[in-house]
Amino acid sequence: MSRNLGAWVLITLGLTGIVGGAGMVYIFSIANQPAPANARTLDAAPSPLLKYGSPALSAVVGLVFLCWGLGMRGSWPRVKSGSGKGSKRTCPNCGHLRPVTAVKCYHCGSSL
Numbered sequence: 494m495s496r497n498l499g500a501w502v503l504i505t506l507g508l509t510g511i512v513g514g515a516g517m518v519y520i521f522s523i524a525n526q527p528a529p530a531n532a533r534t535l536d537a538a539p540s541p542l543l544k545y546g547s548p549a550l551s552a553v554v555g556l557v558f559l560c561w562g563l564g565m566r567g568s569w570p571r572v573k574s575g576s577g578k579g580s581k582r583t584c585p586n587c588g589h590l591r592p593v594t595a596v597k598c599y600h601c602g603s604s605l
């Protein structure tokens with residue numbers, strides 16, 4: 494359960510990073526448009542590293558988190574479905590849960 498939650502946190506962080514990177518590109522593209530004559534502008538333009546590096550880093554880290562989260566989320570149900578109907582079944586004699594690999598019931602001792 495916590496693994497699935499962690500996967501969704503990673504997926505959320507990944508999507509946030511990707512969208513945030515695209516948002517930074519958009520903001521810098523707006524900031525680069527010529528300002529009106531009476532507008533107050535900053536003299537120092539953002540450095541190319543800040544302009545292209547941070548959106549790219551955000552998008553790449555977001556993509557890594559997204560793939561990581563999708564991998565975690567995707568592998569979890571496959572492991573569970575690989576062993577049939579879960580890892581435990583009920584005893585036909587007493588109705589208690591028993592492991593799938595058990596030869597005899599731990600509760601009533603009947604052969605399975």
Ligand SMILES: [Zn+2]
Nearest residue numbers: 584587598601
């Ligand atoms: Zn039993």
